[in-house]
Amino acid sequence: MDLRFTPDELKFRDEVRGFIRDHLPEDIGERMRQGRPTEKPDLVRWQRILNKQGWAAYSWPREWGGPGWSAVQRMIFLEEIQTAPAPEVNPFNITMLGPVLIQFGSDAQKSRFLPRAANLDDWWCQGFSEPGAGSDLAALKTAARREGEDYIVNGQKIWTSTAHEADWCFCLVRTDPHAAKKQQGISFLLIDMQTPGITIRPIISIDGTHHLNEVFFDDVRVPVAMRIHDENKGWDVAKFLLGNERSGIARIGKSKERINFAKREAHEMRADGRPLIEDPEFRRRIAQLETDLKSLEITQLRVLSAQKAGESKQDPLTAVLKLKGTELLQATTELAMDVGGPLAMPDWADELEALSNEPEVGPVWATEATRSYLFLRAASIYGGTNEIMKNIVSKAVLGL
Amino acid sequence: MRGNDVLQGTFVVDFDFTEEQRLLRDSVERLVADHYSFEKRRGHLAEPAGWSAEMWARYAELGLLGLPFAEEHGGFGGGPIDVMLVMEAFGRALVLEPYLATVVLAGTALRLAGNAAQQAALVPQIAAGTLRLAFAHGERQARYDLSDVLTTATPKAGGWLLDGAKSVVAHGDGADMLIVSARTAGERNDRGGISLFLVDANANGIARRAYAMRDGMRAAEIALSGVELGADALLGEAGGGFAVVERVVEAGIAATAAEAVGAMEAMQALTLEYLKTRQQFGRPIGDNQALQHRATEMFVALEQGRSLALLAAMMVEEPDAEERARNLATVKVGVGQAARFVSQNAVQLHGGIGMTEEYAVGHYFRRVMVIEHTFGDTAHHLSRLAREVA
Numbered sequence A: 001m002d003l004r005f006t007p008d009e010l011k012f013r014d015e016v017r018g019f020i021r022d023h024l025p026e027d028i029g030e031r032m033r034q035g036r037p038t039e040k041p042d043l044v045r046w047q048r049i050l051n052k053q054g055w056a057a058y059s060w061p062r063e064w065g066g067p068g069w070s071a072v073q074r075m076i077f078l079e080e081i082q083t084a085p086a087p088e089v090n091p092f093n094i095t096m097l098g099p100v101l102i103q104f105g106s107d108a109q110k111s112r113f114l115p116r117a118a119n120l121d122d123w124w125c126q127g128f129s130e131p132g133a134g135s136d137l138a139a140l141k142t143a144a145r146r147e148g149e150d151y152i153v154n155g156q157k158i159w160t161s162t163a164h165e166a167d168w169c170f171c172l173v174r175t176d177p178h179a180a181k182k183q184q185g186i187s188f189l190l191i192d193m194q195t196p197g198i199t200i201r202p203i204i205s206i207d208g209t210h211h212l213n214e215v216f217f218d219d220v221r222v223p224v225a226m227r228i229h230d231e232n233k234g235w236d237v238a239k240f241l242l243g244n245e246r247s248g249i250a251r252i253g254k255s256k257e258r259i260n261f262a263k264r265e266a267h268e269m270r271a272d273g274r275p276l277i278e279d280p281e282f283r284r285r286i287a288q289l290e291t292d293l294k295s296l297e298i299t300q301l302r303v304l305s306a307q308k309a310g311e312s313k314q315d316p317l318t319a320v321l322k323l324k325g326t327e328l329l330q331a332t333t334e335l336a337m338d339v340g341g342p343l344a345m346p347d348w349a350d351e352l353e354a355l356s357n358e359p360e361v362g363p364v365w366a367t368e369a370t371r372s373y374l375f376l377r378a379a380s381i382y383g384g385t386n387e388i389m390k391n392i393v394s395k396a397v398l399g400l
Numbered sequence B: 001m002r003g004n005d006v007l008q009g010t011f012v013v014d015f016d017f018t019e020e021q022r023l024l025r026d027s028v029e030r031l032v033a034d035h036y037s038f039e040k041r042r043g044h045l046a047e048p049a050g051w052s053a054e055m056w057a058r059y060a061e062l063g064l065l066g067l068p069f070a071e072e073h074g075g076f077g078g079g080p081i082d083v084m085l086v087m088e089a090f091g092r093a094l095v096l097e098p099y100l101a102t103v104v105l106a107g108t109a110l111r112l113a114g115n116a117a118q119q120a121a122l123v124p125q126i127a128a129g130t131l132r133l134a135f136a137h138g139e140r141q142a143r144y145d146l147s148d149v150l151t152t153a154t155p156k157a158g159g160w161l162l163d164g165a166k167s168v169v170a171h172g173d174g175a176d177m178l179i180v181s182a183r184t185a186g187e188r189n190d191r192g193g194i195s196l197f198l199v200d201a202n203a204n205g206i207a208r209r210a211y212a213m214r215d216g217m218r219a220a221e222i223a224l225s226g227v228e229l230g231a232d233a234l235l236g237e238a239g240g241g242f243a244v245v246e247r248v249v250e251a252g253i254a255a256t257a258a259e260a261v262g263a264m265e266a267m268q269a270l271t272l273e274y275l276k277t278r279q280q281f282g283r284p285i286g287d288n289q290a291l292q293h294r295a296t297e298m299f300v301a302l303e304q305g306r307s308l309a310l311l312a313a314m315m316v317e318e319p320d321a322e323e324r325a326r327n328l329a330t331v332k333v334g335v336g337q338a339a340r341f342v343s344q345n346a347v348q349l350h351g352g353i354g355m356t357e358e359y360a361v362g363h364y365f366r367r368v369m370v371i372e373h374t375f376g377d378t379a380h381h382l383s384r385l386a387r388e389v390a
Helices: A007-023 A026-033 A040-052 A071-083 A091-104 A107-118 A234-243 A246-250 A252-268 A280-308 A317-344 A349-353 A364-380 A386-396 B003-008 B019-035 B038-046 B053-062 B080-093 B099-113 B116-128 B241-277 B289-315 B321-355 B361-372 B378-387
Strands: A124-127 A143-147 A150-158 A168-174 A186-192 A198-204 A210-223 B133-136 B152-156 B159-170 B177-183 B194-200 B206-212 B218-230
Touching: A007 A071, A026 A040, A071 A246, A071 A252, A071 A280, A091 A107, A091 A124, A091 A168, A091 A234, A143 A168, A150 A168, A150 A186, A168 A234, A186 A210, A186 A234, A246 A280, A246 A317, A252 A280, A252 A317, A252 A364, A280 A317, A280 B289, A280 B321, A280 B378, A317 A364, A317 A386, A317 B289, A349 A364, A386 B289, B019 B053, B019 B080, B080 B099, B080 B241, B080 B289, B099 B116, B099 B133, B099 B159, B099 B177, B099 B241, B133 B159, B152 B177, B159 B177, B159 B194, B194 B218, B194 B241, B241 B289, B241 B321, B241 B361, B289 B321, B321 B361, B321 B378
Parallel strands: A124 A168, B133 B177
Antiparallel strands: A143 A150, A150 A210, A168 A186, A198 A210, B152 B159, B159 B218, B177 B194, B206 B218
16 A cells, blocks of 8 residues: 555554455355456355454444444455455445435344345345336336235346355335326335246346346235335435445455556466566556556545545535446456457457367466456446436536 | 644544634735725836835735744744635735745745744744845756755855756845755755755856746746855754755645635636626626626636635644645646636637736736646646556
């Protein structure tokens, strides 16, 4: 670190680093170093190890099973996890649903769901986007009609990450189709994915993996007790969720990990008869990325500093974190891919899964670097596209 | 915010300013608001010196000229964060006076290399506004290579004899005293053997050719032929000047990073105002999404640049020389690129009016352009960082 931490913070960083070193199962660590995608069983195993230490729900208060860390500690924890590299905790459970339950949930909802979310006993997915409601999320149509003590849900969600692996889904549904403003007729429901009437259809993404899904709801019965906050107040919950913990969105540790990965492999990879790492153009590209990343790191510290000073209003700098953070994440995954050269192009990851006896087609890291590059083209799309973010900044911050 | 705290590890994310720093910032901002409107600046620029002696006296009165010097020598004991605040306000107003040359550049050399007698003699005069200095280091053949020094200082009875030439010396034309680098040993690009000297700018053997830079700031070519110096003219150790030169340049990078941030803020503000008021096709041009997105990208660049100016202020006194150098090179690259993006788009979004001498935006444009080409340009520092990639 170039910016100095306090002795306590340094001690904390060493503690986190030491814990990951000593407790991350070796097979998971090896897969992560090669850049392999995190499979569900690996993440469950790892998140439970973290949870036993009290760290899985790293952004939650002590009262609800979190470590009660400061914003700086959370940042350090995330960066250590990302640079190790170790799997990141399930974001749907920890950064999205958890804080929503803590803020808006009833006591019964909190005690039922929070401990299980932290321990990954329940795997959550997010049912927000619909075919007609992407950037314009409030245009969502999935309807929940009240029938006694239940809602009857009908409609369709799309881009639902890990729905096929999920036990539960937190969903935005329309409970009042006649509300004066479209934002006013929305409620926030927790839906058990085993409920009859739910159909999941895979969407294979350009990285060749099954991560995304379409989810269809056909007369799905959801108890009213599974609603978070008041009826027709779901938009407030969604806004809270989307605005929560924005400082993690820069994913600086992940970009650093991609640069470290590229540097490491560039020592082995040869170009024009010498290690690629000695190529001045390649080094210049790294120097540029590290410059941009350093600047973003300070920007993130400014956001944390403002939070610490108790400034509660939405910090316009979080937009910088999102825009610059995703650009750099994409640029660093691009760098990692380019290190592989032609060996980054063969698509043989399925053979890895099948434990084939065929000889390897180039190094595993090279094909995985390409998968990661393809996968993270989504970074500037999910959670609101960068173009929408620019629209928001130009109105809310610049007054245009 | 106290820059030194970073070095001692007592804070990491405390970007809040202290009460004193806030007062300093407010008073400098008030001063330039009252006396440095774009119209008034035009008047200052038209003075024979190319800047305002009256403003210089006001800076002295406010304590800005003695700001970074130790109190025991007659300074005010300020730190890099204080200098950053002053430079940012000066950047917003496009201040023309030789503050960077006197207080930051020559001042850093004097603070770091001057003995007690030299500091006690000079600092009170600097603080009072009666002595202006310039840092005469660069030479025509050197480009951005700090060790490329051909000017020589030859020992003679009771002192030295100075011969050579210095190029593009910021505010070298009007300075009362020069800090001149010269070889007392070694070959052209040796780091060792460079020494610094305090030289009366009006001494025999000195010829100065004054001119304006592209941004209106003053500079000079300085010829030195047989300039006689006393033994007490030596600033710091004979042959050990290179390390001081590096520190001076780093201080310059930090100060101009803050100045560029001030200039970027002003360009951003002018541009937003223009986007909101300029009507075409019956509506403000800022209604166009292409321009909204560009303005947002300018905002992102400005804030990333501001982060680096903060980093510079926190790193400029860092004791670890390698870490300090690497961070300041990073700052120079990042701020240079941010300033280029903001300034080019500020002109573009203004359209024709942005191209005119009578409008402010082009003046900011030229100031950040000159800053980028001072102390090593973006390509120079990026290459340096690239060589050090581990």
